[in-house]
Amino acid sequence: MPLIDTPKSPLVPKLKGLHLFGFDGAPCSQRVSFTLAEKGFKRARSVRWNDDSAGACVAPPGTYIFRPVSLIKKEHLTPEYAALQPNMVVPVLVHDGQAVIESMDIVDYLDRLVTTPALVPSDADAAALMYELIELGKKLHVSVRYVSFHWGLGRLGRIGREDEARIAQLESADSPEQLLAFYKRYNRDAIDEDTYLGHLRALEDGWGAQEARFVADGREFLTGNSLSRADILWAAMVLRIFECGYPFAARFPRLNAWFDHVRARPGFQAGVLAPNQTMHRVFRFKAAVERLLGGGLARVATR
Ligand SMILES: N[C@@H](CCC(=O)N[C@@H](CS)C(=O)NCC(=O)O)C(=O)O
Known part of the structure; x- marks a missing residue:
């Protein structure tokens, strides 16, 4: 079962729907954005990764909000990000106030959340x-x-x-x-x-x-x-x-x-x-x- 993490970040409980904290050029993050697309989710919009304004906290059904964490600007090497992902890497998925870290655990989580198309072979x-x-x-x-x-x-x-x-x-x-x-x-x-x-x-x-x-x-x-x-x-x-x-x-x-x-x-x-x-x-x-x-x-x- 995917690991549901309980990060210290105060942002997590505020988030409704699906929020992906990632970096588009990073393979681990691409694993998740590829899975989201295969499962039919559209990227609704991108917001600053730590934006906790009311308008940024709710992802409409069928979409996810992308929260880019710049590996170029080293945003992942900050105390604020470490409170979300203690190993300081991307990606993190937050779904209705629950965080999942580890890209393949996130893929597993999404595959269970939306079961078609199934990403585990039946054989x-x-x-x-x-x-x-x-x-x-x-x-x-x-x-x-x-x-x-x-x-x-x-x-x-x-x-x-x-x-x-x-x-x-x-x-x-x-x-x-x-x-x-x-x-x-x-x-x-x-x-x-x-x-x-x-x-x-x-x-x-x-x-x-x-x-x-x-x-x-x-x-x-x-x-x-x-x-x-x-x-x-x-x-x-x-x-x-x-x-x-x-x-x-x-x-x-x-x-x-x-x-x-x-x-x-x-x-x-x-x-x-x-x-x-x-x-x-x-x-x-x-x-x-x-x-x-x-x-x-x-x-x-x-x-
Ligand atoms: N085991 C982690 C690995 C994540 C990982 O290595 N992420 C890379 C990008 S692919 C990263 O954030 N690197 C930050 C750095 O190298 O400073 C997972 O699969 O989620």
């Missing part, structure tokens, strides 16, 4: 594969972080000393995200190339396993012939690494065809691509220039 083996791929995808999310910071964000991914000090103050030692440990090394260029390459290889292994399954039986989606929660997680992951310039079409053609198929869905267009056009173009432009110069992620892709 037991396919469902078991879906849960396996979700666990693998969560594990690989760490690798997505390393690869997209190194080959996508570069120096822009660094945070200032004050932000680092704030995380040190706010993050609990047992946070699953371990932001401080990552940023301390990332900010000081203390992560070696082999570590980054190791994360890229882990991702390639994961994609390779999916490629083999597509080749073996021509399935339409990762777990069979209908879209499942695993496709939602993996499509957001592939989008991010595609944006960073990974040559999926050449290395994993069947996985790439699946990605094109998912990408063409109205839910992916409305929930993921439409709200994120600018960042998408900037990433793709940077990757194209790097490829022209013979560098970037395309140069280190091995398969």
Whole structure:
């Protein structure tokens, strides 16, 4: 069952209907906005993330209010946001005054809230594969972080000393995200190339396993012939690494065809691509220039 959290934030009990606290360029947030779109919810409007005025607190039925938390402005590294999400990451979903954190728990919550289209396959083996791929995808999310910071964000991914000090103050030692440990090394260029390459290889292994399954039986989606929660997680992951310039079409053609198929869905267009056009173009432009110069992620892709 999804985890219903009880955050300290005074904003949560005021919110009626569905409110998504997220960042449109972040894969974890895209998992949720994709799910919301697949379930037929429209983004009613966006308000300042911490807006508690009466007009901003009620999302009409069939819609959700988007509350953008800028990872660029580091709004997630503030005491006010930490009172909502103690691990200081996006997304958070609040529904009628109850908060759910952890993106895949939110997907689970939404899938139970609106049961059609179902995002768990009816076949037991396919469902078991879906849960396996979700666990693998969560594990690989760490690798997505390393690869997209190194080959996508570069120096822009660094945070200032004050932000680092704030995380040190706010993050609990047992946070699953371990932001401080990552940023301390990332900010000081203390992560070696082999570590980054190791994360890229882990991702390639994961994609390779999916490629083999597509080749073996021509399935339409990762777990069979209908879209499942695993496709939602993996499509957001592939989008991010595609944006960073990974040559999926050449290395994993069947996985790439699946990605094109998912990408063409109205839910992916409305929930993921439409709200994120600018960042998408900037990433793709940077990757194209790097490829022209013979560098970037395309140069280190091995398969
Ligand atoms: N386990 C969390 C992970 C969330 C996560 O990693 N969010 C990223 C964006 S995809 C984030 O907020 N990162 C903030 C940062 O890197 O400073 C979930 O699935 O919700």
